[in-house]
Amino acid sequence: MNDVSIKINGELVTAMVEPRLTMLDFLRDVAGLKGTHAGCEHGVCGACTILYDGNAVRSCLMLAVQVDGQEITTIEGIGGNFERSGELGIIQDAFCEAHGLQCGYCTPGMVLAAEALLAKTPSPSEDNVRDAISGNICRCTGYVQIVDAIMLAAQRLGNRNDMLLPNHPSTQQDK
Amino acid sequence: MAEKTYKFISQPRRAVEDRRFVAGRGKFVADLDRPGMLHVAPLASHYPAAIINKIDVTAALAMPGVVDVITGAEISAAIQPLINGLDTPNVRRFPLAVGRVRYAGEWVCAVVAESRAIAEDALEKIIVDAAAQPFVLDAEEALLSTSPPVHPEHGSNLLLDKKFVWGAVDDDFALAKHNLSFSVTWGRNSTVPIETFGVVAEWNGWDQILDIWASVQMPKYSDQISRCLGLAGNAVRVHYDIDVGGSYGVKRGIKHATLIGYIARKLGRPVRFIEDRLENMRAGDAHGPERKFDVTMAFEDDGTIRSMKMRALDNAGAYAGRAPFQLGKPIGAIVGPYQINSVSYHALSVTSNKTVQEAVRGFGQAPTNYAIETAMDRVANFLKMDRLVLRQHNLIRADQFPYLIPSGSTYDSGDYHTVIDKVLNAADYSALVATRDRLRTEGMMAGIGVAACLEPSGGNSSFEPLLNEANKTSTWMESCQVNVDALGNVIARIHTTSSGQGHDTLVSTVLGEVLQIDPDKIRVTRPNSLESLPGNSPVGSRMAIMLGGAAARAAEKLKLKIVAIAAHCLGFDADKLVYSGGDVLAPDGSKHSWLDAVELAHRQFHNLPEGMDPGLASFDIMQVPTGDALPVDGKVQMYPCYSFEFHLVLVAFDPVIGRPEIRSYTIGHDCGTVINPAIVSGMTYGGIAHGIGATLFEEFAYDANGQLMTQSFLDYLMPSSHEVPPIEIVKHCTPSPHTVFGQKGSGESGYLGAPAAISGAINDAVAALDIHFEKLPIRMSAISDAISNKLA
Numbered sequence: 001m002n003d004v005s006i007k008i009n010g011e012l013v014t015a016m017v018e019p020r021l022t023m024l025d026f027l028r029d030v031a032g033l034k035g036t037h038a039g040c041e042h043g044v045c046g047a048c049t050i051l052y053d054g055n056a057v058r059s060c061l062m063l064a065v066q067v068d069g070q071e072i073t074t075i076e077g078i079g080g081n082f083e084r085s086g087e088l089g090i091i092q093d094a095f096c097e098a099h100g101l102q103c104g105y106c107t108p109g110m111v112l113a114a115e116a117l118l119a120k121t122p123s124p125s126e127d128n129v130r131d132a133i134s135g136n137i138c139r140c141t142g143y144v145q146i147v148d149a150i151m152l153a154a155q156r157l158g159n160r161n162d163m164l165l166p167n168h169p170s171t172q173q174d175k
Numbered sequence: 176m177a178e179k180t181y182k183f184i185s186q187p188r189r190a191v192e193d194r195r196f197v198a199g200r201g202k203f204v205a206d207l208d209r210p211g212m213l214h215v216a217p218l219a220s221h222y223p224a225a226i227i228n229k230i231d232v233t234a235a236l237a238m239p240g241v242v243d244v245i246t247g248a249e250i251s252a253a254i255q256p257l258i259n260g261l262d263t264p265n266v267r268r269f270p271l272a273v274g275r276v277r278y279a280g281e282w283v284c285a286v287v288a289e290s291r292a293i294a295e296d297a298l299e300k301i302i303v304d305a306a307a308q309p310f311v312l313d314a315e316e317a318l319l320s321t322s323p324p325v326h327p328e329h330g331s332n333l334l335l336d337k338k339f340v341w342g343a344v345d346d347d348f349a350l351a352k353h354n355l356s357f358s359v360t361w362g363r364n365s366t367v368p369i370e371t372f373g374v375v376a377e378w379n380g381w382d383q384i385l386d387i388w389a390s391v392q393m394p395k396y397s398d399q400i401s402r403c404l405g406l407a408g409n410a411v412r413v414h415y416d417i418d419v420g421g422s423y424g425v426k427r428g429i430k431h432a433t434l435i436g437y438i439a440r441k442l443g444r445p446v447r448f449i450e451d452r453l454e455n456m457r458a459g460d461a462h463g464p465e466r467k468f469d470v471t472m473a474f475e476d477d478g479t480i481r482s483m484k485m486r487a488l489d490n491a492g493a494y495a496g497r498a499p500f501q502l503g504k505p506i507g508a509i510v511g512p513y514q515i516n517s518v519s520y521h522a523l524s525v526t527s528n529k530t531v532q533e534a535v536r537g538f539g540q541a542p543t544n545y546a547i548e549t550a551m552d553r554v555a556n557f558l559k560m561d562r563l564v565l566r567q568h569n570l571i572r573a574d575q576f577p578y579l580i581p582s583g584s585t586y587d588s589g590d591y592h593t594v595i596d597k598v599l600n601a602a603d604y605s606a607l608v609a610t611r612d613r614l615r616t617e618g619m620m621a622g623i624g625v626a627a628c629l630e631p632s633g634g635n636s637s638f639e640p641l642l643n644e645a646n647k648t649s650t651w652m653e654s655c656q657v658n659v660d661a662l663g664n665v666i667a668r669i670h671t672t673s674s675g676q677g678h679d680t681l682v683s684t685v686l687g688e689v690l691q692i693d694p695d696k697i698r699v700t701r702p703n704s705l706e707s708l709p710g711n712s713p714v715g716s717r718m719a720i721m722l723g724g725a726a727a728r729a730a731e732k733l734k735l736k737i738v739a740i741a742a743h744c745l746g747f748d749a750d751k752l753v754y755s756g757g758d759v760l761a762p763d764g765s766k767h768s769w770l771d772a773v774e775l776a777h778r779q780f781h782n783l784p785e786g787m788d789p790g791l792a793s794f795d796i797m798q799v800p801t802g803d804a805l806p807v808d809g810k811v812q813m814y815p816c817y818s819f820e821f822h823l824v825l826v827a828f829d830p831v832i833g834r835p836e837i838r839s840y841t842i843g844h845d846c847g848t849v850i851n852p853a854i855v856s857g858m859t860y861g862g863i864a865h866g867i868g869a870t871l872f873e874e875f876a877y878d879a880n881g882q883l884m885t886q887s888f889l890d891y892l893m894p895s896s897h898e899v900p901p902i903e904i905v906k907h908c909t910p911s912p913h914t915v916f917g918q919k920g921s922g923e924s925g926y927l928g929a930p931a932a933i934s935g936a937i938n939d940a941v942a943a944l945d946i947h948f949e950k951l952p953i954r955m956s957a958i959s960d961a962i963s964n965k966l967a
Contacts, residue, residue, distance in 0.1 A: 020292070034206040035199020037420070039369040040452045044888035047369050075199030092197035096189055099853035102861065103675030104196025105370045105420030111197055130896040137888070139368055139421050140675050142864030142925075143896040145857050 004068040008033065009077025017064050024048045026064035027074060035075035035108045039137070046136030049109035050074050056109075056116040056135075075108035078115055090160065091115060091153040100149030102140030109136045114150045124154055183687045183694050184916055185849050190680045191695070192673070201418040204373040204390045209445035212375070213242055215435065216294035217271075217282035217448075218301055219458055223528040223881025224310035224323065225276045227303065230284055234300035240293035244301070245438060246284045247271035254437055255403045257429055259495035261335065262645050265328040266526070268494040270434035276305065277325050277493035278528050279882050280457030287438055287446065310528035310881050314467060314490035317525040325493055325526040334491055335499040335524035337642055339506070339809045341581035342517025347482035351473035355557050359549050360950040361542035361930075363465035363490070364873035366535055366865065367893065368674075370420025372428045372459055373449035376439035384705075385436050387413045392422040392674050393429065394711040397704040403433040404440070411436075415701040419674035423865070424534040424714065425461035426674065427497065456886045462875050463535035464501050465490040468546040474554055478565045480513060485546065486521040489539075491532050498532035499524035501539030503638025504715075507584045507813025508540065508629045511547040512591050513569040518581050522642070528881050536865065537630075537923040538715060541930060544628040545951070548931035551627075552938065562935075563599075566627050567592060577912075583810025584631075585801075586817045587911045587919075589845065591627065594907045595821050598843035601905045602823050607839060614827050614838075620962070621827040621838075624936030626928035630846070631814035632920020633913075634715030635799050638813065641806045651799045653721035654708035655682065657729045659791035663773040665690070665697045667729075669722060670707035676922060677854045678718060682726045684850055688916075689730035691756045692769075708796055716920030717799070719850050720816060720911075725797040727915040732793035740775050741767035743784040800913040816911045816919035818846035822863075822932035826940060830966075833959030835871060835937055837900040842928075845907040847919035856904055859924040864899045866929025871898070874952050 005014045006026070013031045024041070027033045027050070036059055039047030043061040050059045051073040059072075079089020088096065091114050101107040110133060117124060117132035124132070129150045130143070138146060195201055232244040247269060256267040267273075271282050283303055288294035309323040316322050317332040324332050348354065374389040385406060387397070397413040404411075419426060431448060439446040450459055466489045473482040487505075491498035502522040509518050535541075555565040571578050573590040580586065607623060614621035636651045656668040667682050679699040687694030711717075734754055741759035742749040744767055753760045757769035775782050776791040783789065800815040825839040842859065849855045872892040876884045885891040910917020930951055937953055938946075944965045948957065 018292075028205075032208075033199075034203075037203070037370065038205065038449075040888045042452065042887055042889065045369055079198070086194075088194065088197065095197045096193040099190055099193065099857050101193055101196055101675075102677070102854075102857055103368070103370070103421040104192070104201045104418060105203065105368070107196045107201075108199040111199075126901075134895045134897050137369060137893055137895060138861075139366065139423070139865070139893070140861045141857055142860035142862075142894075142899045142902065144860040144899070144902055145853070147896070 002065050004064050006064070006067050007071040009073055019063065019065050021064045023059040023062040023064050023067055027059060033074050033076050037105055037108060039106070044137070046109045046113065047106050049112045049136065051112055051116060054116060054119060056113045075112060078112065090156050091118065094153035094156060095149040098145050098149035098152055100141065100146040106136055106138045110138065110146055114153060117150070118154055118157060122154060122158060126151065181688055183684050185852065187853065188680065188684060188694065188851060190677045190851065190854060191683060192677055192679050202416065203370060203418050203420055204375060204388050205449045207375050207388055209375060209377055212445040212447050213287050213289065213442065214291040214294050215285050215287055215438065215446060215448040216291060216298055217285045217454065218298050220272065220276035220279060220281045220283050222276055222305060222307050223279045224308040225305040226308060227272065227274055227276065227283065227305050229304040231302040232284065235286060235297040238293065238297050238300060240289040241286060241297045242289065243287040243442060244284055245271065245287065247273035250434065250437055254433060255405065257403060257433065258399055260639055260643065260646065261495050261499055262643050263329060263334055263495055266326045266334065266495050270430040278530055280530060281493065282458055285434060287442065312527055312529060312877055312881055314465070314488050314525050314527060317527045325528055332525040332527065334495055334526060335502065335522060335642060337522045339520045339582065341810065344482050344484065344517040344519045347517045348473045351481040352475050353557065354471055354473055355553055356471040357549065357553050358467065358469045358949060359546055361464060361466045361545055362874040362951045363462055364869045364875065365461055365463040366423035366425050367891065368421030368423065368426065371450035371452060371455040372426055372431055374428055374431050374435045375445060375447045376432070376435040377445040378440040378443055380443060383410055385411050385440060387411060387432055387436060388417050389413065389428050389432055390417065390419045391426050391428045391672055392419060392424065392712055392714065393427045394714055399429055400432050400436055404436055409705060411704070413704040415670060415672050415703060415707070417672055419672050422674035423536040424538065427533050430460060452888065453886055456891060457530060457883050460496060460531035461533045462492060462530045464532060464539055464542050466542045470546055470550050472550050472554055476558065478554070478558055478560050478568045480515050480554065480569050482517045483515055483550065484519045488523045488525070490527050490529065491524050492529045493526060494531045496531045497534045500638050500642060501534065503642045504538040504631065504813065505540050505543035506582045506638065506641065507631045508817065509582045510580050511544060512571055512627050512629055512819060514571055516581065529877060530875065530883065534714065536862070536926050540631065540923070541927050544927050545931045545934070548626045548628065548935065552935050562625055566625070567595065570627065584813045587815065587913055588909045589817060589819050590907065590909050591819055594819055594843040594845050595627065597905045597907060598821050598823050598841050601903060602839065602841040607825055611825055619827045620830050620940040621825065622936040622939030624824045624826065624932040624934065624939060626822040626932035626935060628820060628928040628931065630716055630818040630820065630920060630923050630927050632716035632818055633720040633799055633815040634711060634717030635802045635814050637802065637806065637811045641811055647805060649802060649805055651711055651802055652796050653710045653725050654794065654796045655722060655725040655729045656708065656794040657686065657733055657792065659733070659773060661773065661777040663770050665692065667697060667699045667726065668702055669699060670702065670710040671712045673713065676713050676718060677851060678713070678722060680854065681719060681723055681850055685723045685726040686730050689727050690734065708794060715814065716922040719918045719920055720914050721797060721799060723850060723918060724915050725795045728797055729793045729795040732795065733791060736791065737772045739784060739787065740772050744775070744782065815913045816847065818919040818921060818924060820844050820924055820928050822928045824932045824936050826933060826936035828940065828958065830962050831959060832955065833962060834955040835958065840900050841903045841905060842925065843905040843907060844924055845909050846921040846924060847911045847914070848908060848917040850918055855921045858922055859904055860902055862923060862925025863902055863929045864894050865926045867899060867933065868894045869951060870930040870933040871952055871954065
């Protein structure tokens with residue numbers, strides 16, 4: 001058994017675990033965070049996606065002991081979800097607006113893949129979006145409305161950032 | 176029929192389910208943690224067929240943390256075989272192999288332990304002494320009397336052998352100028368949801384109740400579990416508030432639930448089994464149809480199709496499951512959207528030493544549509560006619576509805592020619608042809624594919640009595656309850672799990688429409704099976720029709736009561752009053768508001784009309800429209816509603832590499848009145864993606880030794896966002912006369928025609944080389960090999 005301490009969504013989780021425990025099982029069974037899902041457990045489907053160093057990675061291919069002393073983000077740590085129950089982040093809200101999901105099982109992974117993409121590429125092309133989610137398999141949607149959702153999120157995030165610029169007309173009027 | 180305008184129906188409205196899913200707050204079965212829960216790992220057979228001599232579990236049982244090991248001998252002595260609906264008493268199926276294994280991967284025994292990891296470790300300590308037996312994999316071979324029967328007690332591999340002749344087939348063939356025969360094969364694929372099947376069971380000895388939480392989409396699930404386990408129906412409580420992570424037909428989980436339910440009851444502790452991906456692919460018993468068609472068409476010089484003979488041979492796998500009935504549903508649309516005067520249909524289902532087949536999206540309709548549409552392409556090629564013109568010539572015309580087909584079903588409504596015209600316009604057909612021809616001059620292989628087909632919808636059980644006369648069922652209902660609480664808020668109850676279809680959104684939209692109140696203020700809940708009215712779960716593309724119908728009817732009953740209360744208070748006859756936005760208006764301008772009705776119903780019994788019960792609640796148990804008779808002479812009305820779809824696709828590929836790229840995809844879709852546009856579009860896109868997989872990638876392939884070769888997502892390839900192109904949906908609405916709002920089903924849309932259209936496009940691309948691909952999937956290796964053989 002090994003002692004591990006992992007910062008998950010800003011909070012430290014410490015536990016004694018077997019070296020063979022995957023990060024996916026650590027999140028679900030030790031940390032009690034059920035939003036990260038098991039799909040294939042061999043790194044193909046992307047349902048277990050988490051954010052590590054800003055990248056979307058597969059928690060089923062990592063061992064918990066490998067993440068010892070490091071920091072990761074799960075679906076429970078993003079958007080409004082993190083701050084207040086019932087409040088959606090912009091990307092999550094765009095998924096609802098475009099109905100970029102059906103059964104909801106691959107959805108946390110898709111949302112995190114979108115988070116990782118839009119953090120680095122705020123104005124993606126449709127091809128960028130398709131590349132970014134190509135490691136996440138969805139069996140419900142055919143991806144069309146997921147691509148729509150991420151493009152919509154990019155547009156809305158862009159608008160939001162404009163609003164926050166000090167010289168933006170909307171903020172000028174308020175003064 | 177003119178299209179009606181609705182306030183909420185057909186209007187853009189967010190799916191109410193989506194919020195919890197985007198936040199990772201769905202409630203899936205694997206998310207459950209019950210105190211003291213045990214875990215199960217099944218031991219899989221390495222043999223496709225073997226006699227089990229002895230199972231030694233001593234070493235496994237001695238491991239710390241191992242609680243029990245269940246064998247087939249134990250469980251078969253304690254429970255009843257699983258029900259299959261056919262008259263095949265000697266094809267007995269239990270959750271674990273009993274005395275004999277019948278496919279590679281079949282569960283031989285199940286370890287129960289304190290953790291799944293310990294259970295998996297213990298599997299390695301079990302010693303099975305088994306003697307390998309001869310086996311059979313191919314369906315035609317399985318039919319031969321020389322082949323080993325998968326169930327020796329049954330005597331042969333034949334599960335179903337039904338011949339139907341509808342109309343004057345021999346006469347029509349004698350009269351027709353031409354005959355053309357061909358064979359095509361639909362490969363063994365499935366829907367393969369990203370969430371595997373899972374179940375948690377817990378026996379409460381004090382209440383004598385078995386609680387079941389399962390990732391399930393199965394009609395009469397609690398009844399089946401009760402019968403198998405020998406429990407009263409009211410001793411099994413299935414919880415419907417579990418989110419199901421995709422199913423599209425396959426998540427029947429009956430062997431899983433009986434096994435885990437048995438263990439939970441035996442040990443008196445909660446027990447969980449969540450398939451891992453290998454277990455799901457190999458022994459989840461969730462493969463789809465594997466079907467060979469032999470088709471002969473009779474037709475005239477002008478393209479008129481007179482008659483069709485079809486033999487459909489399905490490889491059910493090692494046990495019956497629901498597979499044979501998947502040959503039954505297509506009888507309800509056996510001529511597709513075409514005027515074909517007579518049909519003979521020979522439906523055969525055989526056992527083989529492969530994984531068990533289950534229901535898959537369309538319940539056998541997609542393979543049949545693939546065969547019918549291939550026939551249309553072949554006839555057009557034979558006559559050197561344009562494929563579109565041939566189809567348009569034979570399509571049922573809008574003025575012919577309701578239209579009785581030879582096998583006894585009457586199509587409700589449609590306007591196929593208009594839908595096709597709209598698609599040809601939207602996709603700019605002549606430009607598409609020009610693009611194809613330009614690609615060809617540039618050295619690419621390019622082809623256009625078309626497919627016109629039907630989605631029988633509304634669900635119905637009539638294929639069961641049609642294929643098994645001993646089965647006298649005609650009933651296939653759905654229910655909804657509505658209650659207005661003492662504060663005036665509406666609560667609806669539905670009695671099923673959902674796997675992404677948006678049933679909360681469906682019901683709240685329909686109730687909002689009928690009651691004329693904001694759907695977002697309606698709460699939809701899912702009681703467990705003990706608190707539920709009868710229903711048949713979301714199968715057969717039925718919930719818009721059946722759950723939507725039951726919700727609308729329950730709301731109408733509620734409205735009648737509200738109006739009756741108002742009539743009593745305002746002193747008018749009910750027929751003089753107008754229900755408006757929840758209030759009731761009288762001719763003199765007086766108003767009895769929603770909250771007035773709530774106040775009277777909940778608190779002022781003394782002011783209610785004489786004889787009226789208190790409260791504001793209603794329910795409806797609705798029978799499927801048109802489902803009022805058993806079959807006569809091999810004919811019966813199958814599903815009530817028929818949605819139409821028309822696919823137009825351009826495919827191109829390099830002749831050396833052979834990797835098909837979909838350059839353009841347009842679908843025309845008419846499913847009557849749409850309840851929620853985003854949900855219907857989403858299912859159509861998803862169905863097309865599933866069809867792309869079935870056509871180009873997905874197959875449960877076996878080697879000559881009976882081993883499943885594609886047992887991970889590295890081998891069983893599914894379309895990613897790179898393989899599914901942008902898709903244009905062209906919408907059309909021909910309301911159904913049989914449903915409350917004119918709605919038809921759409922849960923199988925896209926999948927029903929995409930394989931036919933894409934394979935048609937590939938065959939168009941290689942037609943100049945005289946190549947015909949006659950089997951799905953058409954993998955890139957098959958394409959490049961076929962081309963290089965021709966050019967060699």
